[in-house]
Amino acid sequence: MKMAINHKIIKQALTIRRVEEKFLDLFSQGKLNGTVHTCVGQEFSAMAFAAQLEKRDFIFSNHRCHGHYMAFTDDVRGLLAELLGKASGTSGGIGSSQHLCRSNFYSNGIQGGIVPVAAGYALGNKLNKNGAIGVVFIGDGTLGEGAL
Numbered sequence: 151m152k153m154a155i156n157h158k159i160i161k162q163a164l165t166i167r168r169v170e171e172k173f174l175d176l177f178s179q180g181k182l183n184g185t186v187h188t189c190v191g192q193e194f195s196a197m198a199f200a201a202q203l204e205k206r207d208f209i210f211s212n213h214r215c216h217g218h219y220m221a222f223t224d225d226v227r228g229l230l231a232e233l234l235g236k237a238s239g240t241s242g243g244i245g246s247s248q249h250l251c252r253s254n255f256y257s258n259g260i261q262g263g264i265v266p267v268a269a270g271y272a273l274g275n276k277l278n279k280n281g282a283i284g285v286v287f288i289g290d291g292t293l294g295e296g297a298l
């Protein structure tokens with residue numbers, strides 16, 4: 151089977167990798183505001199999901215949310231500023247790595263906590279009849295935690 155190469159997706163996945171590597175570097179220098187969990191190796195899953203979504207759709211992500219955020223919002227500068235604790239960051243510089251909130255994207259590091267929140271958000275959307283799709287990202291280590 152012949153597969154088309156989508157250069158835009160590859161470029162964005164490489165951007166995600168570079169940003170994550172930069173975060174690891176900055177963290178080891180003690181320059182980040184808070185902790186950092188990267189999504190190195192998971193860049194294409196972020197791109198694959200984001201490519202299927204529209205602006206009205208929404209994502210809830212977990213502690214490894216940077217790639218999902220960049221893929222969905224394209225807001226690399228906001229993410230960089232956020233982890234550096236700057237007011238221009240995604241969450242005003244106070245949320246840091248795990249608490250991103252902008253343009254229908256939300257993240258939280260409490261394992262098992264985002265699924266019921268996303269379900270409530272989806273219910274609100276359903277009541278509004280806007281037809282939005284919601285995606286929740288969890289890892290296998292989250293199964294058995296909280297409402298899961």
Ligand SMILES: Cc1ncc(C[n+]2csc(CCOP(=O)(O)OP(=O)(O)O)c2C)c(N)n1
Pocket residue numbers: 213214259260261262288289290291292295296
């Ligand atoms: C309620 C809760 N308990 C414990 C933790 C600590 N914790 C952080 S990451 C993690 C494991 C996550 O595993 P997984 O979802 O598979 O993601 P991975 O980090 O392995 O990619 C745990 C238990 C947490 N964040 N929230």
